[in-house]
Amino acid sequence: MRALVTGAAGFIGSTLAEKLHATGWTVTGLDNLSTYYDPKFKQRNIRSAGDAITRFVEADIRSAPLDDLVADADVVFHLAGQPGVRKSWGDSFADYVDANISATQVLLESVHRSSSRPRVVYASSSSVYGDAEAYPTREDLEPRPRSPYGVTKLAAEHLCRLYAANHGLSTVSLRFFTVYGPRQRPDMAFTRFLSAALEGDPISVYGTGEQTRDFTFVDDIVEAVARAATAEVSPGSVYNVSGGGSHSVNDVLDVIEKLVNRPLDVRRSAPAVGDVQRTSADTSAIARDLDWRASTDLTAGLAAQLEWVRRGR
Numbered sequence: 001m002r003a004l005v006t007g008a009a010g011f012i013g014s015t016l017a018e019k020l021h022a023t024g025w026t027v028t029g030l031d032n033l034s035t036y037y038d039p040k041f042k043q044r045n046i047r048s049a050g051d052a053i054t055r056f057v058e059a060d061i062r063s064a065p066l067d068d069l070v071a072d073a074d075v076v077f078h079l080a081g082q083p084g085v086r087k088s089w090g091d092s093f094a095d096y097v098d099a100n101i102s103a104t105q106v107l108l109e110s111v112h113r114s115s116s117r118p119r120v121v122y123a124s125s126s127s128v129y130g131d132a133e134a135y136p137t138r139e140d141l142e143p144r145p146r147s148p149y150g151v152t153k154l155a156a157e158h159l160c161r162l163y164a165a166n167h168g169l170s171t172v173s174l175r176f177f178t179v180y181g182p183r184q185r186p187d188m189a190f191t192r193f194l195s196a197a198l199e200g201d202p203i204s205v206y207g208t209g210e211q212t213r214d215f216t217f218v219d220d221i222v223e224a225v226a227r228a229a230t231a232e233v234s235p236g237s238v239y240n241v242s243g244g245g246s247h248s249v250n251d252v253l254d255v256i257e258k259l260v261n262r263p264l265d266v267r268r269s270a271p272a273v274g275d276v277q278r279t280s281a282d283t284s285a286i287a288r289d290l291d292w293r294a295s296t297d298l299t300a301g302l303a304a305q306l307e308w309v310r311r312g313r
């Protein structure tokens, strides 16, 4: 099987490339090495993925030779995007529209034009829910994002669904719940916390730390993504992918304190605008249709990420 992975130099995309390669896929990676965070981390991800990425194309989706890349793929894994809730306000919203909505539309058009019409597996987000109507949250509840980022992720999900409904494309959207593990982006909480804990530096936490998240280890995420590539599912379908626990940020800090075996210097700041108080997924649909369940608990996953941070990322 031949994969086109967009966002292949990123945290999840590079991990997915390795997973696919290990199970016999040939992987072409596409990534523009955007400067949302230091591209040296992305170069490192590509180096770490080694020969898992047979061909790497450094280009923006909107100007890449997409028709050729799509023609050579049995499945397109669309992980490229502009992440981050907090930076999505203000002037930078335009970057979110470009990378998350426009780039997805350009990709779907290319798949629509192609004769092979590969399946598209899209990396959506729990951010589409905002403060959800109910917990654990099912896919059929009305999404009400609380951040501009969530709005753009939801818009791209709608694009996937309508290209499926109107043009018969085989799309699957997976709503990832806060992903962590080796290669986690430098702007994300666990990488910041673990680096500071090892250095003995202050750890900055938004709000009280009582906000809870359904954290998901990256190996569990890429297993779900790989299953979505071949599972028999309805076109346009949407699934939650989550670790299945409910942990506060303070719980996470407790685990880190035990792992590094020293007291942490935690400093609290104002809550971040657009952050929700709670996320918690109902994963019965993905368990039923993809036979997928998370298998890594928070302590084991944090220990793996700590090892990676200790090795110098």
Ligand SMILES: NC(=O)c1ccc[n+]([C@@H]2O[C@H](COP(=O)([O-])OP(=O)(O)OC[C@H]3O[C@@H](n4cnc5c(N)ncnc54)[C@H](O)[C@@H]3O)[C@@H](O)[C@H]2O)c1
Residues within 6 Å of the ligand: 006, 007, 008, 009, 010, 011, 012, 013, 030, 031, 032, 033, 034, 035, 036, 042, 059, 060, 061, 062, 078, 079, 080, 081, 082, 083, 098, 099, 103, 123, 124, 125, 126, 153, 175, 176, 177, 178, 179, 180, 185
């Ligand atoms: N990390 C999480 O907790 C999380 C949660 C929910 C959803 N997601 C989604 O999963 C995907 C991957 O997230 P990540 O954490 O690995 O982020 P990441 O920033 O590490 O990876 C995304 C990659 O996409 C590339 N990219 C961005 N715009 C592009 C464009 N126009 N053309 C080509 N490449 C482009 C970037 O250079 C980057 O390497 C994103 O779509 C994100 O929205 C992530």
